[in-house]
Amino acid sequence: MRLLTHNMLSSNIKGVSNGFPLRIEVGKVVEKQVDFNADFLRNMFPKIEWKAFVDAAKTVGYAELPEEVDSSALESEEFLNKFHHALLELHLEEGALVCPETGRRFPVSKGIPNMLLHEDEV
Amino acid sequence: MPFRTAQIGLVSSHPEVYEPCDDSFALVDALLADRNHLLEHHPTLCMEVGCGSGYIITSLALILGQEAPGIHYIATDTNPHAVRVTSETLEAHGVHAELVNTDIALGLEKRLAGLVDVMVVNPPYVPTPEDEVGREGIASSWAGGENGRSVIDRILPIADNLLSDKGWLYMVTLICNNPSEICLQMRERGYASRIVVQRSTEEESLHVIKFWRDLDAQEDGKQMVTPNKTAPARGVMESLLSQFPLLSTWRTNSNNSS
Numbered sequence: 085m086r087l088l089t090h091n092m093l094s095s096n097i098k099g100v101s102n103g104f105p106l107r108i109e110v111g112k113v114v115e116k117q118v119d120f121n122a123d124f125l126r127n128m129f130p131k132i133e134w135k136a137f138v139d140a141a142k143t144v145g146y147a148e149l150p151e152e153v154d155s156s157a158l159e160s161e162e163f164l165n166k167f168h169h170a171l172l173e174l175h176l177e178e179g180a181l182v183c184p185e186t187g188r189r190f191p192v193s194k195g196i197p198n199m200l201l202h203e204d205e206v
Numbered sequence: 207m208p209f210r211t212a213q214i215g216l217v218s219s220h221p222e223v224y225e226p227c228d229d230s231f232a233l234v235d236a237l238l239a240d241r242n243h244l245l246e247h248h249p250t251l252c253m254e255v256g257c258g259s260g261y262i263i264t265s266l267a268l269i270l271g272q273e274a275p276g277i278h279y280i281a282t283d284t285n286p287h288a289v290r291v292t293s294e295t296l297e298a299h300g301v302h303a304e305l306v307n308t309d310i311a312l313g314l315e316k317r318l319a320g321l322v323d324v325m326v327v328n329p330p331y332v333p334t335p336e337d338e339v340g341r342e343g344i345a346s347s348w349a350g351g352e353n354g355r356s357v358i359d360r361i362l363p364i365a366d367n368l369l370s371d372k373g374w375l376y377m378v379t380l381i382c383n384n385p386s387e388i389c390l391q392m393r394e395r396g397y398a399s400r401i402v403v404q405r406s407t408e409e410e411s412l413h414v415i416k417f418w419r420d421l422d423a424q425e426d427g428k429q430m431v432t433p434n435k436t437a438p439a440r441g442v443m444e445s446l447l448s449q450f451p452l453l454s455t456w457r458t459n460s461n462n463s464s
């Protein structure tokens with residue numbers, strides 16, 4: 085699971101008002117190289133919740149992202165490289181995503197998060 | 207050498223995961239037929255709901271492939287074996303999609319709203335008793351409840367929420383799902399529709415329908431639900447129904463095959 089996916093997931097349990105961002109519990113993180121594409125990064129940048137993204141990156145061991153940015157950062161190749169790496173190349177392979185309100189764990193196994201809810205949570 | 211679509215020999219499998227079948231091939235044929243439009247569409251995010259073996263999302267990634275780099279693919283399935291098999295199929299073809307084991311788009315609906323440029327769905331569409339829908343195991347790949355519409359009718363509003371302003375949805379339907387009624391419902395949500403592929407075999411007649419947001423459709427849709435029927439509304443009705451010319455013949459002549 086890429087950090088991009090983490091940035092798109094929230095806890096949907098009945099009664100939870102703000103299930104975002106999910107806290108990451110790290111079991112295993114892997115790096116997979118992905119071709120660099122600046123257009124994709126520019127398209128995605130405005131959709132990313134930056135603070136959640138920076139925190140997620142730190143949790144998986146990458147602390148190179150600036151705490152605060154605006155779209156002028158997209159001019160910088162150095163920034164784009166870091167953004168690319170954190171967004172697409174770092175995968176949570178094993179671990180869990182934890183609902184910030186209830187503490188419910190959504191397991192991540194072989195890189196795939198299980199967001200299915202039990203009947204009493206829907 | 208890059209493949210044009212997923213190769214059956216490289217598609218992974220599991221006893222409880224739907225194997226690529228006529229419906230899967232029809233959907234991939236629709237994507238191939240629409241390939242140039244898809245390339246011009248410049249999608250950023252593509253998504254499949256109900257990925258099964260991964261045949262379709264893998265094919266989509268290959269079809270758009272090198273000519274459209276930097277597209278992000280996401281696929282979901284309720285069946286945990288299916289998402290695992292899909293990851294093997296993707297890997298065997300050297301492409302990537304992010305996988306989520308979930309019910310339609312549960313967990314993604316909030317943050318992914320309005321971001322999906324292309325959605326593809328080959329849903330469970332076979333008419334079955336309602337209590338067979340969503341059971342564990344392979345039956346949930348086809349069990350569609352009354353008129354095969356249970357899961358389809360849950361997917362449509364979610365698709366509407368997730369699709370971007372320029373978003374397209376490709377969906378497989380069986381004739382007994384009443385596709386013209388699905389198109390009318392989507393028209394009320396502001397979507398135009400078109401049949402991209404039409405197939406009939408001994409057992410089933412299926413359509414792959416493409417939906418896209420269309421301001422005129424929304425206007426027409428509104429007019430259609432108001433009692434005072436206006437000319438454009440009727441025009442829309444007729445053109446929609448004329449897309450399904452074989453509807454009545456298929457109903458009366460079930461041996462019709464081509």
Ligand SMILES: C[S@@+](CC[C@H](N)C(=O)[O-])C[C@H]1O[C@@H](n2cnc3c(N)ncnc32)[C@H](O)[C@@H]1O
Binds near residue numbers: 224
């Ligand atoms: C007809 S199969 C299609 C599989 C594959 N996409 C193909 O075309 O070969 C339908 C798939 O949808 C999945 N499915 C059924 N209900 C679902 C739901 N509520 N959310 C997500 N996936 C679902 C099934 O597990 C199955 O893999």
